[in-house]
Amino acid sequence: MQPDDILKILQQIEFSAPEVKDPTLEGSTEEAVAEGDIVEESVSDKVEESDRLLFDEDSQSIMVDYSIWLDVAKELKGNKDLNFDYLMCIASYDLGSDRLGLAYNLYSNHLKHSLEVKIEFESSVEVPSVASVWRTADWHEREAYDMMGTLFSGHPDMRRILLASDWEGHPLRKDYKEPDYYRGVPVPKDKTAWE
Numbered sequence: 001m002q003p004d005d006i007l008k009i010l011q012q013i014e015f016s017a018p019e020v021k022d023p024t025l026e027g028s029t030e031e032a033v034a035e036g037d038i039v040e041e042s043v044s045d046k047v048e049e050s051d052r053l054l055f056d057e058d059s060q061s062i063m064v065d066y067s068i069w070l071d072v073a074k075e076l077k078g079n080k081d082l083n084f085d086y087l088m089c090i091a092s093y094d095l096g097s098d099r100l101g102l103a104y105n106l107y108s109n110h111l112k113h114s115l116e117v118k119i120e121f122e123s124s125v126e127v128p129s130v131a132s133v134w135r136t137a138d139w140h141e142r143e144a145y146d147m148m149g150t151l152f153s154g155h156p157d158m159r160r161i162l163l164a165s166d167w168e169g170h171p172l173r174k175d176y177k178e179p180d181y182y183r184g185v186p187v188p189k190d191k192t193a194w195e
Contacts, residue, residue, distance in 0.1 A: 001113045006082060007055045007062050013075055015052065015068040061103070061116035069119055070128035070154075076106060076115070077133050083108045084115060087134035090141065092148035094174045098123045100150055104130075126153040147172040 052065040053072070064072050076084040084106040091103040101120040108114070119127060129152040131137040142161035144150040149170035152158060159165065169176050179187050 001082075001111065003060050003062055003115055004055050006076075006115055007053060009079065009081060010053055010062070010072060010075060015071045056118065059116065059118070061118050063118050063120070066119050066121045066125055066127045070130060070133070072117070073104075073130040073133045076117070083110050085109055087130070087136045087140065088114075090137065090144055092144035092150050092172070094148065094172065095120060096174055100148060102127065102144060102150060123149065124151075126151040128153055129155040129158075131156055146170070149173060 052068050054063040055061075056063055076082050086107045086109055088105040088107055091105070093101045093103070095101055099120060100123050101118060104117040104119075106115045106117065121127065127150060129137065129141055131141060132154070138156065139161060141150075141152045141155055142157070142159065145152065145158060146160040146162050147170055160167065163171075167182070168179065171178075178189065181187060
């Protein structure tokens with residue numbers, strides 16, 4: 001099955017984004033709104049339905065808005081026509097300008113087809129964890145957090161997996177500055193001796 005065929009199946013399903021709490025409305029009352037105050041829409045309201053699922057011709061992947069990702073993941077695994085039962089890996093990438101991305105590589109052992117799903121978002125956004133859908137996501141998401149600083153909401157054990165818990169920063173970020181010392185030990189800058 002081709003990615004554009006998978007997209008057509010997903011587009012037939014109505015996904016609802018979770019209600020996002022808008023900090024600009026905290027403390028406001030219905031009376032203030034009734035008096036004609038202008039209230040901005042939340043981010044999830046601004047996302048058009050057609051923009052939540054897109055097919056990327058160049059990479060042959062599906063782009064998904066983070067707000068519906070958990071529902072899409074459940075459908076990708078549970079739909080008998082798709083049956084993506086195996087999350088092979090999650091690759092995280094830095095887009096610069098404080099934006100990050102995740103690429104989920106999925107495979108169906110039964111139907112023998114694969115798919116890449118991409119999500120791109122602001123670095124402060126918490127992407128819904130899919131560890132409850134694919135158990136392998138547990139360690140993949142921890143690695144994306146450790147190396148890139150991607151935040152996952154609903155993860156069962158969100159802590160570093162490769163670096164020490166007191167390590168500062170996320171080494172694969174474009175803005176990462178390598179420390180001079182870690183716990184009093186110099187961190188080598190010149191790695192030619194390692195070759």
